[in-house]
Amino acid sequence: MFRTTTLAIRTLLVSAPFLFFSLTSCQHVEKGEEEETEYDGPDQAIRQELEMMRDPRTGQVPWHKLLEAKLAAEASKESARQNRIEALAWEERGPTSDVVGPSNGNSRANNGIAAGRVRAMMVDSLDPTKKTVFIGSVAGGLWKTTDITASPANWVPVNDFLSNLAIAAICQDPRPGFQNIMYLCTGESYYNSDAAQGVGVFKSVDAGATWTYLSSTSSANYNFCTRILCDYQGNVYLSTRSGVFRSNDGGTNWTNITPSSVASSRICDMEISSTAAPARLHIVTGISSAQSYRYTDNPSTATNTTGWNSPTTAFPSYTNRAEIAVLGTTLYAIPANNSGQVTNVYKSIDGGDNWVACTGTPPNTVSGSAFTNTQGWYDLSVRINPANPDECIIGGVDAARTLDGGITWTRISAWVGTAGQYVHADQHDLQWWDGGNKLLFACDGGVHFSADKGTTIRDRNSGLRIKQFYSVAIHPTQTNYFLAGAQDNGVHQLNNAGLGSSVEVTGGDGAYVAIDQDEPNYQFGSYVYNAFRRSTNNGANWSSFTINSSSGRFINPWEYDNSANIIYACNAAGNYLRWDNPQTALNVAGAITTIVPITEFAGQNVSSVHVSPFTANRVFFGLGSGKVVRVSNANDVTPTALDITPTGAAGYVNCVNTGSTESKLIAVYASYNVTHVWVSQDAGVTWTACDGNLPNMPVRWAIFHPDTDTKAIIATETGVWETDLLNGTSTVWVANPSFPNVRASMLKYRASDRTLVASTHGRGVWTTTIPAPSGFSFSAPSPVTVACPAPQNMSVTLNTISNGGFTGAVSLTASGNPGGTTVSFTTNPVTAGNSTIVILNGTNNLTPGTYTVTVTGTASGAITQSRTLTYTITPGSAPTISSQPSDITVCSGNNAAFSIVTNEGSYQWQVSTNGGTTWSNVSGATSATYSITSTTTSLSGNLYRCVVTNSCGNTVTSTTALLTVASSTAITTQPANASLCVGSSNLFSVVATGANLTYQWQKSTDGGTTWSNVSGATSSQYTLSSITLAMNGDQYRCIVNGTCTPSTVTSSAATLSVVSALSITQQPLSQTVCSGANASFTIAAVGVSTYQWQVSTDGGTTWSTITGATTTTYTVTAPGTSLSGNLYRCVVSGSCGTANSSSATLTVNPITAITQQPNAQTICAGSAVSFSVTATGASITYQWQQSLNGCNGPWTNISGATSATYTINNAPVTLDNTAYRCIVNGTCTAALTSGCGLLTVVAPTTVTTQPISQTVCDGAAVTFTTAGSGTGVLYQWQVNTGAGFTNLTNGGIYSGVTTASLSISATNPAMNGYQYRCLLSNAVCTTPVNTNTITLTVNTLPAISSQPQSQTTCSSTTVSFTVGATGTGVQ
Secondary structure (H helix, E strand, C coil), rough: CCCHHHHCCCCCCCCCCCCCCCCCCCCCCCCCCCCCCCCHHHHHHHHHHHHHHCCCCCCCCCCHHHHHHHHHHHHHHHHHHHHCCCCCCCCCEEECCCCCCCCCCCCCCCCCCCCCCCEEEECCCCCCCCCCCEECCCCEEEEECCCCCCCCCCCCECCCCCCCCCCEEEECCCCCCCCCEEEEEEECCCCCCCCCCCCCCCCCCCCCCEEEEHEEEEEHHHEEEEEECCCCCCCCEEEEEEEEECCCCCCCEEEECCCCCCCCCCCEEEEECCCCCCCEEEECCCCCCEEEEEEEEECCCCCCCEEEEEECCCCCCCCCCCEEEEECCCEEEEECCCCCCCCCCCEEEECEEEEEEEECCCCCCCCCCCCCCCCCCCCCCCEEEECCCCCCEEEEEEEEECCCCCCEEEEEEEECCCCCEEEECCEEEEEEECCCEEEEEEEEEEEECCCCCCCEEECCCCCCCCCEEEEECCCCCCCCCCEEEEEEEEEEEEECCCCCEEEEECCCCCCCCCCCCEEEEEEEEEECCCCEEEECCCCCCCEEEEEEECCCCCCCCEEECCCCCCCEEEEEEEEEEEECCCCCCCCHHHEEEEECCCCCCCCCCCEEECCCCCCCCCCEECCCCEEEEECCCCCCCEEEECCCCCCCCCCCCEEECCCCCCCCCEEEECCCCCCCCEEEHEEEEEEEEEECCCCCCCCEEEEEEEEEEECCCCCCCEEEECCCCCHHHHHEECCCCCCCCCCCCEEECCCCCCCCEEEECCEEEEEEEECCCCEECCCCCEEEEEEEECCEEEEEEEEEEEEEECCEEEEEEEEEECCCCEECCCCCEEEECCEEEEEEEEECCCCCCCEEEEEEEEECCCCEEEEEEEEHHHHHCCCCCCCCCCCEEEEEEEEEEEECCCCEEEEEEEEECCCCCEEEEEEECCCCCEEEECCCHCCCCCCCEEEEECCCCCCEECCCEEEEEEECCEEEECCCCCEECCCCEEEEEEEEECCCCCCEEEECCCCCCCEEEEECCCCCCCEECCCCHHHHCCCEEEECCCCCCCEEEEECEEEEECCCCEEEEEEEEEEECCCCCCCECEEEEEEEEEEEEEEECCCCCCCEECCCCCCCCEEECCHHHHHHHCEEEEEEEECCCEECCCCEEEEEEECCCEEECCEEEEEEECEEEEEEEEEECCCCCCEEECCCECCCCCEEEECCCCCCEEEEEHHHHHHHEEEEEEEEEEEEEEEECCEEEEEEEEECCCCCCCCCCEECCCCEEEEEEEEECCCCCCCEEECCCCCCCCCCEEEEEECHHHHHHEEEEECCHHHHHHEEEEECCCCCCCCEEEECEEEEEECCCCCEECCCCCCCCCCCCCCCCCCEEEECCCC
16 A cells, blocks of 8 residues: 555655744743643644744745655555564554543543544445545544444554644545545645644545555645545636635646635635535635635636626634535524634625625633634534434534534534533535435544534544654563553553553543652642643552743753652743652642753753663753753752754754663754754764665654664654664665554653654654664663761662573672772672672772762673663751751830740751841851740841751751840831722822731711721721712721730821713714715713813724814814715723723715717717716715707606616617717716717618619720619729629729719720729728629620632632621620
8 A cells, every 4th residue: 555655756846945934942831731731722733733844944844845755754664564573563552442540630421532633534425324434633643433322432543654634624526436536635734823734635446445646646735735625527726825726637737726815815704505416616715914805606617807706795804714514595604703712603694795794793612711712713612403404513622513404503612621522623615415304513522423413422432542742761670561641631540451442531632641760759840831740650540740830942942860759841042941859749839940041052942851860860852953962960059051052953852862871862843954863872962974875754752672782773753763783874774564653742762661652743652662682782770879977887689680591690890880899799690680798898988979880790692781770878867956046026125935846956046037048147147946035026037947956967947936026016107198080099008116906997978977887898908899889978987906015006097089980972973975064073971171172094903093073073074075984982981990992984075067069970860879977975976867969958767767877779760860868876976967968860772773784895994884872872883803892093094983974085805894893981980881783794806817818729619718806795
C-alpha cells in the first residue's frame, strides 16, 4: 500500500510557504485555572508548533518538506524490512480507551471515552447498511469502522502515511457505479497564522483501501483545504484558503471559480443542496478575513465572473469564520463575530437569498461560558436533519439543537459533568443520515454517535487510537506503568500489559510529565505554562500547583531532578524557573520557587531541560533560538553557566541528552532547514553534525543507545529512526519499520528491563525492549545518601548483568574517589551475573556534598564496562521547633517575653526593625526565652526570631513574632464626609492607637441627635453599599475601646451626601431633510450638568466634538448633501459620571434637477427611437407625455412610460412631427418639466419608374432612366459584367451614375449582355431599394471580311463567287 502511495506522490512540489510571525517570548496570558480545567488554547498550541518548526533564516515553515520526509521514511522502512533484521521491534500500547481518574475535575457523563482530535467524517454509501464510517484525524491518519452502531466500534487504521497531514474533509462520488471513488483534502486551515498546512488532495478509486496523491494540487493554492464535495455528475469542488476550485475530470485539472465579488478568497465553508440532482452550491468566506456569502445554480459551469449570486439580505459579516448548513431551500448560518463568539443563528427559507436572525440564541456551555467561548474560529459546526428542515444542530464547545426552526435552542451535549450526554469539547463536524435518525459528532475527543437524533449520545472512541501525546514518563519498577501528556486530553496513566486502556488522571491539556525514579510514589504532570499536577501516592490521587499561569511556554518544557527533588522549567526570556520543594509543598502557597537569570541565555527562552544524572545540580538547557547552555549549581542563587552551543547550530533545541558519561552529549533541533542532530564526545567543547542521510524534518528527541555512545535512537516527525554508527555526515539513519509514520514526540528508557517508550502525536504510546549485548554490563544502582554526621563507610551494591549467557570473571577497579578515602569490593573479581558491594571508606571525614566513584570492569572476551556510582552526604536534619514564639501586645512600660521550645541546639535571638528586610543578633539573647523589660513605643513593630543551630551546623529559624507596644487609646484619623452617587458604595474608616482595640460603628438619621449601633460593623472600616437617596444626610461615627487608658474614645461624625444617578430619558432621533433645510437633534436626561454634541463621518468609528454644541438641542443649519450619512450623538456628564447617547443619522436628500434634456430625433419609418432624461434628487419618478402637434401641445400622459427612458418601437410615418417631454418629480422639489424632444419620421424611398432594357448598334449612345418617391432621393447605378453588381462612377463612357438617368456615350460589342440597375434611398432611410435589372444589347455593324476572287473557267462550267462578311443579322 505504501509503495503505491509513494509512486503516486514522488513528483510532489509544494511552493510558497506561508509568512510566519515572530514569537520572541515564552510568556503568555492564560485564563485562570478553574475546578474544571478546560480543553482550550488551540491557537497557543499552534503558535508554539510553528515557532519550533520554522526555518530560522526565513521565519517560515516549508511544509512541503514534511511530505518529502514521509516519502523518505517509507523508502527507508521498506529497505529495513528487506535488509535490516536487527531493528527494534515496537509494540503499540494505546490507549485503546480511557476513564476519568478520581482527581480529574473533568468528569464525563455515561462513562464516556475520549480519543483524539477528529475534523472529518464520511458515511460510506457503498455499504447498504449505512454502518461503515471513515474518519480523518488531525494527527492520527485515516480510520475506518464497518459498524458505527456497535459499541465498541471496531476501528482500523487505513493508512499511517496520512498521519500528521491534518485531514480536513472527505467525500465520495455519489453516482451509482462510481461510489468507489473517494477524495480527501488536507490542512488545518482555520487558524489565522497558517496552522498545520496540508499538501492538497488524495484520491481513492478502490473504496478507500489505497490513496493516491493528486499532483494537480501541489501548488500553494491547495495547502489549506476546508471542504471537498462531489455533485451528481461527479464534478469535484474544493474550497481552500485560496478560493473555490472545480475539477470536471476527477482531479486531473482544476479551475478557480472563486466569485470575483467576494471580499476574501478564504473559504471557510462550502455546501451543496443535493448530490442527486442539479443543485445550488453555497460558499462562505471569512477565515480571519471578511465574511461574505455567495451561491450559484450552475456550479459545473460557473466562473470567477459569471454564475454567482449575492443574497438580497445577507447575515451579518464579521472578520471571522462562519459555517452554514443547507437542506433544499432551507439554510442555517452561524457566523462567529470578531470576538470569536456566536451570538445568533441566521436562517434562510428561499435558498440563501434572504436571511433573518432566529428568535432563539445559542445556549451557554455546560460550564456556563458562551456557546463558543471565544473559539468560534476553531470549533464550529452546523447540520440540518435531512427529514425535517426545522430540526438543526449547531456545535461550538458543546452542541445545541432546535426542533422549531430556530425559535428555541437547547444544549444536547456536555463536555464535562456527570449528567446529560457526554461529547468532548470543541465540535468540528456533524453528520446526519439514515433518514435523519442517526447522528455523528466529530470533536477534539474523537467521534460520538446517536441513533435517536441526538437525544441519546454515546462515544465511539474505544479502539480509536489517535491521542496526540506531547510527552511520556516511565515507572522505574512497575513494568507496564507509564504517564503521558495529551493535547486537549489531559495526563494519562497507562498500566496494562500490551495494548490497553488508560486513566485520564488530570484534565485540560496534558503537557510534560515525570515520575521520580528514586521515589516513584511522587509523580508529576502539567497543564499549560507553569501549572503543575502532583501525586504523592503512586498516581492514585492528584493535586494542582499552578506556580504561574502566565509564564513559560504553552506546552512548557521542564524536567525533574530525581536526586535533588527539584523541578527546572522555562519561565521567560533569559531565565529559568526552579521549584525547590515539589515533593513537600502542601499547596501552591507553600511552593518555594525562584526565577534564575542566566546571562548566557542571551535573552532566549528555554526550550528543553535535561538534568545531569552524573553531576549533582547540573542542568543542560536548550534554547528556542539554537543555544545549548550548561548550568552548574543550578540549585543555587548564583549558578555557573557555560555556553556550549555547537558552532553553526541554529533553530529550536527540543532535546539535550547525556550518554554513558556527562562527556557524551546529543542535542537535536525541531526546525526545518537546519542541522538536526549534533553529537559531542567532550562535554560540549566540540560538536559533530550527524544528520547524514536523515531527511530534512524536525527531530523531537534523542537518546544514545544504552550499550554504546556510538549508536543513537531519535524521535522525528516521521517516526523513530536509528543509527548503528554516529559518523558525522556519513551517519546512516534508518526508519524503524515497526513504528508508524507519525510524529514521535519523546523517548524515555528504563535500564532495569531495557524498555524504551515513545510518545506519538497522533498514535498513542509505543514501547520496545532493547536487546542486551553479549558479555556483561553493570546495573545502574541508585545513589546512596546519608545525613551528616556520615558513618565511617558508605556502600553501594553493584550488580553485574550477564548478557548472552556470559559467565566470565569480571575484574574491578575504582577511580575518581574523593581525597582521604579508599574504595574496596566485597567480591573482586566477580562472576558475571553476580553482585559486589562497592565500599567507600573514610566517609566520616567528608563534608556534606555529592561524591562519585567510577568502577571499571574488565573480562576476557567481553567489552570493558564502566559505571559511575554516587555517594551523597546531606547536611542532615535541622533542629525541630515544637513551639514557636508568639506575637505580643503590651502597654507602654510593661515587660514582654518571647519563648521557643526545640529538641536540640543553641539559641540566638535576632531583631528586625525594618519589617524583616534585615536582621541583627540581640547581644546576650542566647537562651530559649528572651525578655524585654519596660517596653517603650519606639520598640513597637519590631520583629523577633530565634536561630537554632545543632552540632552538624544545621540551623533552623523560628517564625517571626511581632512586638506591639501600645500607647493610650486614641483616634488619629477621623472618618471623612462623603458625597456619592446613588447605587455606589463608600468606605468609612478610622485609625486608632492603643492595645486590643475594638470598634463599633454607629449611625444617626436625625442630624446627630440620636445614634444606634450598626449591626456587624465592628472593624476599623465600615463599607456602606447600594447607596440610595433616602440616605442623604445620614451621619456615621465609630466607638473605639482599648486596654490602655483611656479605654473608650468616640470619633467625629461623618456626613453622607447622596446625588441622583445620571440617566438619559430621551435619545436623539435620526433626521431626513432636503438639502438646505435645517435639521435638529434633541436629548433629554437627568443628573446632567453638561452636554456636548459630537459628529462621526466614518460610520461611528471615530467621533469629533462640535464646537459650541453644548445644549440639549443641536441644529445643523442648511446642510448640504455632503453631510448625508453623518452620525450625531451627545455626551452628557454629571457628578455621577458620563454617558454617550445613541447615535442618530442625518440623511440629506438633494434638490431635484434635470441635468440632461431629451433630444430631437429624426428616424426612418419602422425604426425604434428612444427619448431620455437624466435627473438628480431623492425618490425620483418619471412620467412621459406626448404632443401630436409638435412642441405646441396639447400634452397627454403616455401610459406606463414611467422610467428615465421612453422607447418607441417600429415607429410609423404617422408619428412624424410628434413631440415628447418628461415630468420629473422628487422628494425635495415640485414637478419639473423637461424640454421638448421632436420626432421626425421619414418614409423610405420607393421606385416609381422602372428603367427599360435597350438594343443599340455598335458605337451608339444609350440612356437608362428611373424615378423614386419622396424628396432628397439618392441614386446609385450599378453594372453586372458577369461577376456581380458593382457601383459605377462617372468617367469614360459613363455619366449621371448618381442621378435618375444613366448615360452611356458610346457602346461597343463587348458590352453586349451587360446588366444595369439603380439603388434608390434617402438621407434618413439609408437602406436602398433596387430597380428592376435591365439588359443592354449591342449589335455589331456589317463588314466584308473577304472579297470575291476573279475566275477563269471553261464554257458550260458552273462558277462560284464567295464573299465573307461580319455583323449582326448579315444577309
